Amino acid sequence: MQTKLEQIRKEAQNALEKLDKLDELSSFRIEYLGKKGKLTRILRGMGSLSPEERPKIGQLANEIRAHLEAEIEKKTRLLEEEALNQRLRDEAIDVTIPGKAYHRGNLHPLSIVLNEIKDIFLGMGFQIAEGPEVELDYYNFEALNIPRNHPARDTQDTFYITENIVLRTHTSPTQIRVMEKEKPPIKIIVPGRVYRSDEVDATHSPIFHQVEGLVIDKNITMGDLKGTLDVFAKELFGPRTRTQFRPHHFPFTEPSAEMDASCAACDGAGCRVCSYTGWIEILGAGMVHPKVLMYGGIDPEKYSGFAFGMGLDRIVNLKYGIDDIRLLFENDIRFLDQF
Numbered sequence: 001m002q003t004k005l006e007q008i009r010k011e012a013q014n015a016l017e018k019l020d021k022l023d024e025l026s027s028f029r030i031e032y033l034g035k036k037g038k039l040t041r042i043l044r045g046m047g048s049l050s051p052e053e054r055p056k057i058g059q060l061a062n063e064i065r066a067h068l069e070a071e072i073e074k075k076t077r078l079l080e081e082e083a084l085n086q087r088l089r090d091e092a093i094d095v096t097i098p099g100k101a102y103h104r105g106n107l108h109p110l111s112i113v114l115n116e117i118k119d120i121f122l123g124m125g126f127q128i129a130e131g132p133e134v135e136l137d138y139y140n141f142e143a144l145n146i147p148r149n150h151p152a153r154d155t156q157d158t159f160y161i162t163e164n165i166v167l168r169t170h171t172s173p174t175q176i177r178v179m180e181k182e183k184p185p186i187k188i189i190v191p192g193r194v195y196r197s198d199e200v201d202a203t204h205s206p207i208f209h210q211v212e213g214l215v216i217d218k219n220i221t222m223g224d225l226k227g228t229l230d231v232f233a234k235e236l237f238g239p240r241t242r243t244q245f246r247p248h249h250f251p252f253t254e255p256s257a258e259m260d261a262s263c264a265a266c267d268g269a270g271c272r273v274c275s276y277t278g279w280i281e282i283l284g285a286g287m288v289h290p291k292v293l294m295y296g297g298i299d300p301e302k303y304s305g306f307a308f309g310m311g312l313d314r315i316v317n318l319k320y321g322i323d324d325i326r327l328l329f330e331n332d333i334r335f336l337d338q339f
């Protein structure tokens with residue numbers, strides 16, 4: 001029995017030396033020292049020993065057990081230390097490596113100029129409203145006093161989804177939607193995307209952007225329209241900017257006008273940018289047609305208002321000297337990086 005015990009001690013010692021993983025240690029302990037382990041099994045045979053031998057063998061077995069426990073403990077500490085060192089090596093960070101230069105994004109020129117326009121109108125007490133891009137024919141045309149036979153309704157201009165649903169061709173339908181919901185005083189701008197079935201070229205895109213404006217209150221006059229839009233032009237293009245209003249026609253305003261701003265490139269002297277006229281057309285505007293007020297549920301006897309609409313893409317191109325609207329939609333990073 002003694003030889004068997006010595007054998008087990010040796011065997012265990014060898015096995016333990018070969019171990020190199022922490023989780024193998026617990027199976028090692030079970031294999032040798034567990035309830036059904038090798039050492040315990042031998043001790044079961046103690047019954048057949050003579051009474052003199054028993055304590056000796058018992059003592060030896062305890063010694064071996066204590067020895068193995070100590071060895072396991074030692075090995076555990078060793079392996080833990082190694083594992084820690086390995087982790088420290090694996091997770092080492094070289095703080096001297098230079099940082100990666102990340103590409104920093106910037107705002108799209110349309111967003112930059114729209115933000116400016118919003119700021120200008122917010123400063124004059126306007127609020128910002130939005131409306132759907134997929135719009136009912138009713139809001140896009142009917143309620144804006146655009147009759148059935150008006151050329152703006154031609155299928156070549158309008159993307160029809162069904163007979164009664166279109167992709168809005170301008171931001172004006174939101175005028176009606178806001179009038180339906182709010183009571184005067186109303187003072188809003190409506191920036192948004194609009195759609196027209198145009199061939200793509202340097203000045204046309206089937207998707208472009210407008211900023212609509214609507215002011216309704218008691219005693220609003222053409223003077224308010226001119227004053228507001230003149231301030232707007234000076235804020236956007238610079239304090240030297242002058243404006244002029246030319247008579248025009250829109251179905252939803254009466255009277256209607258187009259506003260020109262003096263060319264910022266030549267200060268009105270005439271240059272290539274303004275086709276040597278000194279002026280640049282900026283927006284359409286007018287006093288809201290009484291019929292349009294009525295469509296919006298507002299009494300034209302009590303209230304009046306003015307409205308305006310401008311093409312954002314054209315204004316962006318003017319401000320930055322961009323000569324092709326397609327650049328705004330292609331999103332070539334080499335173009336966008338310049339803003």
Ligand code: DAH
Pocket residue numbers: 169170171172212213250252253283284285286306307308309310
């Ligand atoms: N909706 C017009 C267009 O798309 C622009 C416009 C003109 C809007 C005059 C207005 C306005 O609100 O009063 O061409």
